[in-house]
Amino acid sequence: MEFTGELSHSTEKQVEVCDRFLTSPERLKALQDTGLMDSPTEIAFDRLANLAARILKVPLTIVSFVSDKKQFFKAGHGLPAPYDVIREVPIDGSICRYTLQGEPIISNDASTDPLLKFHPATKPWGIGAFIALPIMTDDGHSIGAFCAVDSKARVWSEDDIEVMRELTASIMTEINLRSQIEKLKSERVMRETFVAALTHDLRTPLAASKLGAQLLIRSNPESGQVKKTAERITENIDRADYMIQDLLDVSQLNIGEKIPLDIVECNLIKLINRSLEDFKALYADRFDLIAEEDICGHWDESAIRRIVDNLASNAIKYGSKDSPIKIIVKKLENNVQIHIHNEGTPINEADQSHIFEPFHRSVSAAQGNQKGWGLGLALVRGLVEGHGGKISLESSLEKGTTFIITIPVDSRNISK
Numbered sequence: 001m002e003f004t005g006e007l008s009h010s011t012e013k014q015v016e017v018c019d020r021f022l023t024s025p026e027r028l029k030a031l032q033d034t035g036l037m038d039s040p041t042e043i044a045f046d047r048l049a050n051l052a053a054r055i056l057k058v059p060l061t062i063v064s065f066v067s068d069k070k071q072f073f074k075a076g077h078g079l080p081a082p083y084d085v086i087r088e089v090p091i092d093g094s095i096c097r098y099t100l101q102g103e104p105i106i107s108n109d110a111s112t113d114p115l116l117k118f119h120p121a122t123k124p125w126g127i128g129a130f131i132a133l134p135i136m137t138d139d140g141h142s143i144g145a146f147c148a149v150d151s152k153a154r155v156w157s158e159d160d161i162e163v164m165r166e167l168t169a170s171i172m173t174e175i176n177l178r179s180q181i182e183k184l185k186s187e188r189v190m191r192e193t194f195v196a197a198l199t200h201d202l203r204t205p206l207a208a209s210k211l212g213a214q215l216l217i218r219s220n221p222e223s224g225q226v227k228k229t230a231e232r233i234t235e236n237i238d239r240a241d242y243m244i245q246d247l248l249d250v251s252q253l254n255i256g257e258k259i260p261l262d263i264v265e266c267n268l269i270k271l272i273n274r275s276l277e278d279f280k281a282l283y284a285d286r287f288d289l290i291a292e293e294d295i296c297g298h299w300d301e302s303a304i305r306r307i308v309d310n311l312a313s314n315a316i317k318y319g320s321k322d323s324p325i326k327i328i329v330k331k332l333e334n335n336v337q338i339h340i341h342n343e344g345t346p347i348n349e350a351d352q353s354h355i356f357e358p359f360h361r362s363v364s365a366a367q368g369n370q371k372g373w374g375l376g377l378a379l380v381r382g383l384v385e386g387h388g389g390k391i392s393l394e395s396s397l398e399k400g401t402t403f404i405i406t407i408p409v410d411s412r413n414i415s416k
Contacts, residue, residue, distance in 0.1 A: 003119060004119075007118060011115050015098065023068045027141045027143065028067065028068060030137045030141035036072075045171065048146075048170055049075040050077045052148055056148050058078075059150070060125075060149040061146075061148045063076065065135070065144035066094060066145070068091065071097065071144075072144075074087075089121070095116070095130070095132065096145035099132050104133045105132040107130045108156060110128055110129065110130055129152065129154045130149055131147060132147035135171055146168040213230040250378050253358070253378065258386050259386050261303055263299060264299075265298050266298075266299060267296050272304075272308050272327060279313075286316070287327065290329070291328070306379065306380075308340075311403050314376065315342035315401075319344040320344035325342045326341040327339070334410075335408055336407055337405065339402055344401070346400070347401060356377050356378055358375060387407045387411040390405075
């Protein structure tokens, strides 16, 4: 930086300290982590710049972030051309860089200020009086400044300075909240990735155990007790495998990935009947399927069965044991609708808005005797949306509970 005159000893010290902070790797990393350098304008910052200009009655206010190469204008009121478009100045033209040690610049008269009177940007910007308060991160790094400029010398009142401090605090709160949100997102992705890896690894010993049980049956074909025990082992391994698959799929959904689907041409009514056969063996005539004879389309057969299995299972668990469970299938032009309805205690309104979230269990489910992880409905929603469809819920004491699934007749292009 080349000043237009000789600086005092104390001002030179201030400049030297700020220059060290300017190139500090830790500070630059903190600035980079905000994602605010060279970012588009945002109303959250524009409002604060406009508010400061209105309260202080000044022509120019700027929210700036300072790298080692330039001062970037994130928001501004009254920025002159061409800075209202390019929104930056080279670092040698920056005044706000001299707040990087964490101290403000408050000048009633730039022409007599030991720093500003020799700064090359003071006259071109028409600075008469100047306030710049440092913008600090939670971990103590100064990454920029919020400044107010008057074209004439003036005495900044205590109220003026307090307003700027409060508005600067609002900027720092906004930045630090964003930082915390990003950390939480990163932690969530890390956690979900770990869960996905863990569930994947758990399936290997399960597969080995299942193979062992099958070999046990083959090696003792005459022993009814061995066969019965081995079949029970196999059934429980299958059940654990299904639960792990659900957890794996929900983990994929949570980190923004889609569940892979294998779309083929199939008969929806036959798929639903196949799912209901297993339930009918245990629950007799509780299911009533109302549908056209054939509705064919392109879907993932396994996914459709998992959707029906989950919703039918919930209807059995939480519905009235004395009322039938109705499954109504309709074809609506390019879509198909599946309604799964049961009578019984309704899902309360507070739970309905969260019912499809992973690990959420309704109050009635949590207080009841039925065990669960709260994954089923999250999985159902993911599978439905993977087909390009949507799922909704209607639940009341008078009408019972109905889950309504709407999916396209042809999901081939949507699932890719």
